[in-house]
Amino acid sequence: MIRICRSTLAHLSLCTLLLCAGVTFAAPVRPQVQATGYVINATVDPATNKLTATVAVTLTALEDVSQITLELNNGLQITKLVDAAQHQLTPERLTTNSTVRIPLTTPFAKGTSTTLTFDYSGTLTGSDTSPVEGIKLAAIADPVSILLYAGRWFPLATPGLFTNRFTAEMHIHVPSDYRVVGSTTTESSPKSIPGNLTEYNFNWTKLGFPGTLIIGKFLAPISAPGIPNVRIWVTEKHKAPASGYAETAAEQFEYFSSVFGQPESGRLNIVELPDDAVSAAWAPQIAAIAGNRIGDKNSRRLLANTIAHQWWGSEVSPATLNDAWITNGMSRYSELMYLEETAGKTSFQSAITDESAAALAYDTEPLTTLGRLDYFSPQFQNMTIEKGAMVFHMLRWEMGDEVFKKFLRGLLSQYTDKGIRSSNIETVAEAQLTPANGSAPNLQAFFAQWLDGTGAPQFHNKFTVYRLGNNKGFRTVGSIDQDLDLFRMPVALRIETDGKTELRRVDVSGSESQYTIETFGRPRRINIDPDNWLLKSTPDLAVRVAVLRGQNQAAQGDLMAALGEYQKALDINKTSSLANYRIGEIFFTQRNYQSSANSFRDALRGDGDPKWVEVWSHIQLGRIFDVTGQRDRAVNEYRLAVQTNDNTQGAVNEARALMQKPYQRPREEN
Numbered sequence: 001m002i003r004i005c006r007s008t009l010a011h012l013s014l015c016t017l018l019l020c021a022g023v024t025f026a027a028p029v030r031p032q033v034q035a036t037g038y039v040i041n042a043t044v045d046p047a048t049n050k051l052t053a054t055v056a057v058t059l060t061a062l063e064d065v066s067q068i069t070l071e072l073n074n075g076l077q078i079t080k081l082v083d084a085a086q087h088q089l090t091p092e093r094l095t096t097n098s099t100v101r102i103p104l105t106t107p108f109a110k111g112t113s114t115t116l117t118f119d120y121s122g123t124l125t126g127s128d129t130s131p132v133e134g135i136k137l138a139a140i141a142d143p144v145s146i147l148l149y150a151g152r153w154f155p156l157a158t159p160g161l162f163t164n165r166f167t168a169e170m171h172i173h174v175p176s177d178y179r180v181v182g183s184t185t186t187e188s189s190p191k192s193i194p195g196n197l198t199e200y201n202f203n204w205t206k207l208g209f210p211g212t213l214i215i216g217k218f219l220a221p222i223s224a225p226g227i228p229n230v231r232i233w234v235t236e237k238h239k240a241p242a243s244g245y246a247e248t249a250a251e252q253f254e255y256f257s258s259v260f261g262q263p264e265s266g267r268l269n270i271v272e273l274p275d276d277a278v279s280a281a282w283a284p285q286i287a288a289i290a291g292n293r294i295g296d297k298n299s300r301r302l303l304a305n306t307i308a309h310q311w312w313g314s315e316v317s318p319a320t321l322n323d324a325w326i327t328n329g330m331s332r333y334s335e336l337m338y339l340e341e342t343a344g345k346t347s348f349q350s351a352i353t354d355e356s357a358a359a360l361a362y363d364t365e366p367l368t369t370l371g372r373l374d375y376f377s378p379q380f381q382n383m384t385i386e387k388g389a390m391v392f393h394m395l396r397w398e399m400g401d402e403v404f405k406k407f408l409r410g411l412l413s414q415y416t417d418k419g420i421r422s423s424n425i426e427t428v429a430e431a432q433l434t435p436a437n438g439s440a441p442n443l444q445a446f447f448a449q450w451l452d453g454t455g456a457p458q459f460h461n462k463f464t465v466y467r468l469g470n471n472k473g474f475r476t477v478g479s480i481d482q483d484l485d486l487f488r489m490p491v492a493l494r495i496e497t498d499g500k501t502e503l504r505r506v507d508v509s510g511s512e513s514q515y516t517i518e519t520f521g522r523p524r525r526i527n528i529d530p531d532n533w534l535l536k537s538t539p540d541l542a543v544r545v546a547v548l549r550g551q552n553q554a555a556q557g558d559l560m561a562a563l564g565e566y567q568k569a570l571d572i573n574k575t576s577s578l579a580n581y582r583i584g585e586i587f588f589t590q591r592n593y594q595s596s597a598n599s600f601r602d603a604l605r606g607d608g609d610p611k612w613v614e615v616w617s618h619i620q621l622g623r624i625f626d627v628t629g630q631r632d633r634a635v636n637e638y639r640l641a642v643q644t645n646d647n648t649q650g651a652v653n654e655a656r657a658l659m660q661k662p663y664q665r666p667r668e669e670n
Helices: 242-260 297-308 321-343 345-361 367-372 378-399 401-414 422-433 444-450 539-555 559-572 577-589 593-605 612-627 631-643 648-660
Strands: 033-045 050-061 065-071 076-082 092-094 099-108 113-123 144-147 166-175 179-181 191-193 197-208 213-216 222-224 227-233 268-273 280-283 286-290 316-318 418-420 460-467 474-481 488-497 501-509 512-519 523-528
Touching: 050 065, 144 268, 166 179, 166 213, 213 268, 222 242, 227 242, 242 268, 242 297, 242 321, 242 401, 280 297, 286 297, 297 321, 297 648, 316 321, 321 345, 321 367, 321 378, 321 418, 321 422, 345 378, 345 539, 367 378, 378 401, 378 422, 378 444, 378 488, 401 422, 422 444, 444 488, 460 523, 474 488, 474 523, 488 512, 501 512, 539 559, 539 577, 559 577, 577 593, 577 612, 593 612, 612 631, 612 648, 631 648
Parallel strands: 033 166, 227 268, 268 286, 316 418
Antiparallel strands: 033 050, 050 113, 065 099, 076 113, 092 099, 144 213, 166 197, 179 213, 191 197, 222 227, 280 286, 460 474, 474 512, 488 501, 488 523
8 A cells, every 4th residue: 555645734633545536437357467476677867867677577367368468657668578489579558547558479378477578768757657647656866766566667467456466586776875675585785886886686585566666865774772673764864763763663563563473574674755755655574654754753653554564465465456455454453453552542442433434435335346446546545444444443343352363363374475355354254253162153244234335324222211129220121223224233332320330232133123231220321332343324423524525625626525525514513623624724725814714713613523623723823814914913823722732743843833933825835
């Protein structure tokens, strides 16, 4: 998974991934060939932004074919292409989808393998030639160049992104003042070669995704004290926070190893990415983070998610994109498990609420049919990441903590270096739950609801309390109603009585489920699923869903559609601080300062959910006063922001800086 956050304020509660592309529906494409191995010789010249490469790719036919289509970055021009018999081939470039169509001189029979050798070169400067519009995935520049696997800087079988596992032997030549970080199962020292160049050799012999290289004027790698297997590669600009960040990465790597077992490799490289590229990317042994996020305390979750891909993405991968929810979702849930471990239950519960909103934002397609959507569309990203995470969260509730962890370790051990399917999840889960008497539980209803269905239940509770004789307490007879006829899951009830609070677990099946509970104290209140173990629809969540959709529209530049979604949120809850805050952002972008100020004031007068709205509303009001020439009023708002003591996303630090220097709109906004 490659991750990008478009702005700090737009993602304070939720970080939506790769929102540049619209939802694209397409029929699933059957892969014709599978790439199994690469031998890559490449020269990278940051001074000219140029890549020159010779690549031999071994392909296995999955059906009889007379022509092959491979993906290749539009910035690269093929100068020579030959087959295994050295016959010259003439590829056709299709720039609309970053592919090349290759007619073969001899038909390629199903089950056989062959090798094609490409010579190509080109200038890679940014997102203009990217296979994903607007996102920099392959760019050669000073001081850091990126050749990410998803940038298609070498020919990839299609479809096959993040599903077609391969080996790679790479020999990379760079100027002598640059270092290269890649994936390798055997360490080798760089060596000087003619032309004031250095050759770096990488050889990943396991089937996986080793096709990412990051080249930079990096300092010698920095390790956390006593932990040499976790290293961080940064330029001089980001040297100061590197050591502390390495310690954080080592802590996360150790935590995930304790939960999931040892990863494919015991080595991990944290690598600096350019600030204007993606926020994060992963490859075997690599967790790459944007330079401006390194050392930022608010990027700990981003780092955890990226490191988790060493297990969920690298060690096991989706068999098809219909199964991408497994690795995308479990990487996100790993991030949340680490949050729970380090920040406690309250932070975890807050994150689960955000996750639930994101999971429902585009919930119109079953998880197991998403392979026909564009990989980088908002719907594919939200569903596979957020709803995928919630599926694992609910499965944890079904299983219990210890069995859930055994289940995860079982998945990883059974499918190491392989693709995994949704059906495998059900099989392994039921095997973990099989009791000693040999009768296996039936999780069919669970997976049918959450993988093959859409929507979430909206619970309603009705109950009557009866006093028992002889001072034996009270009996509560009630029913849980919800609107999904096929729903079947255990649901927690929290019963608040005159005495102690009690918890019960009730099996809910169908649209109405009866329950009977006896307590010593009189029940005063009964809450359904108080700890948010289930993905469910509530009025509060409907507000968050509408706001999230608005954020996604705003990220794509459709401000009017964003305002429409925010207004839907206000129609549900007129005092929503979050919706008012987002409206204020839109008006500020449009330079409608009075309306913007009004909205931020409404946010401050609203329900205060989430809490960070208060501090950032004061900062935004201060910015408005600064750009309208009212410095005294601006400083007062920054002072109020500091007094909240809420440093969410560095808010207090930002307010203090603005007290010293007035806010000015960035030049590109003027």
